[in-house]
Amino acid sequence: MSERHTRKYRLGKIPEMGSRPRYRGELHYGFTVGFALLIGCWSISRLDHPSWMDLWVIPLIIIYANFVEYFVHRIPLHRRIPGLGVLYERHGIQHHRYFTDRDISIISPLQMYYVLFPAVAIVFFIPLAAGPVSFLIGHLFGPNVGWLALLASAGYFAWYETFHLANHLPMSHSVHRVPGLSALCKYHRLHHHPAYSKQYNFNVTFPLADWIFGTLKKE
C-alpha cells in the first residue's frame, strides 16, 4: 500500500469508495444483520408447537457453522481460488491490508466497508447455503427442526458479523467491556499479523475448529 493510500485510509477516506460517496457503515451493518434477524423471526413464526426435543439441532448447527466459518476463511478468503477471486480480493487483500495486528481498529464508520461482508452476501448465504441444509434437515426430522436450523444459521451469521465488527472497534469502545470478548479479540488480532494470517486463528466467533485442527494461536 502506498504512503498516500495509507494516509487517505487513516483520514477515513477510502480510495476505492470514490464510486460510493453515499456509503454509510451503520446502514451496511443494519442491512446485513437486519436481514439475518428477519429470516430468524420468519423461522420462529413458522414453528408449530415445537418440543424441547427439537432444540438439539441448534447446537449442532452452531458447531457445523463454526467449521464452515473456519474452512471458508482458511481457503477461499485466504487463497485465490479460480471463480472465487472476489472473496480473496475483498478479505485476503483488502481487509488484511487495511487492518494489521498493529492497526486493527476502525477510525471511521466508512471503514466498516472493509470489515463487513458485502451486503449481497447475506442474500446469497440464506438461499444457497443455509436454506438447502435447513430444508434437508426439515425433510428428515420434521418441519420444526428445519425451521430451528434456519433460525440458528441466520443467528450465527448475525453473530459472526457483529463479533467481527466488535474485534475491529477501538479498544476504548464500551463493547470491549463485555466479559471474555477481549480474550477472543486477541486471537483475531494475532490473525491480522501479516506472518500469521494464512496460518492461524481462522475462527472469529469461538475457536473450536482452530483448536481441533491445531491452528489456534494464543500468543
Ligand SMILES: [Zn+2]
Ligand atoms: Zn478482521
Ligand SMILES: [Zn+2]
Ligand atoms: Zn483473514
